[in-house]
Amino acid sequence: MPFREALKGIVESVEGGLGAVIMGYDGIAIEQYHRDDTGMDLNLMAVEYATVIKEVKRTVEVLDTGEMEEVSVNTGQTRIIVRAINDDLFLLLTLHHDGNYGKGRYLLRRAAPEFRVTLS
Numbered sequence: 438m439p440f441r442e443a444l445k446g447i448v449e450s451v452e453g454g455l456g457a458v459i460m461g462y463d464g465i466a467i468e469q470y471h472r473d474d475t476g477m478d479l480n481l482m483a484v485e486y487a488t489v490i491k492e493v494k495r496t497v498e499v500l501d502t503g504e505m506e507e508v509s510v511n512t513g514q515t516r517i518i519v520r521a522i523n524d525d526l527f528l529l530l531t532l533h534h535d536g537n538y539g540k541g542r543y544l545l546r547r548a549a550p551e552f553r554v555t556l557s
Contacts, residue, residue, distance in 0.1 A: 441470050444457040444458070444470035447548060448472065450540070451532065451541045453516075453535060454530065454532055454541070455471060455515070456469065456471030456475060456483075456531045457470055457471075457531070459526060459552060460484075460487055460529060461487070462491040462526075464484045466483060466484075475531075477515075479531055482515075482517075483529050486529060493505060494521075506521055507519065507542070507546075509542075512534065516534055516538055517531055518542055520546060520549045522549050522556065523553050523556065526552075530544070
């Protein structure tokens, strides 16, 4: 599976899509795609959110409430949706703050198992 093409498909299929990345909890990106006109450093954003997501994952494990599936962060400019792929990787989608959040969640929920199989 060409990861960049899959990420491009996700970003371009959702209204307000800015970028997507497959990233490790260590902050190292496996692949990414972003629109050229975003005006944001989406790679830096993903790296910074990786630290937060790693802590959320650790907290979920400490509390023993099951595996982390999805996390979202909404700001004045963006909506970040994170979907776990496996114990080492996650999928992050960045949307404009008024982007189609529901469709973004759906697309990540659908794509994560496909990435899991390919990356295992």
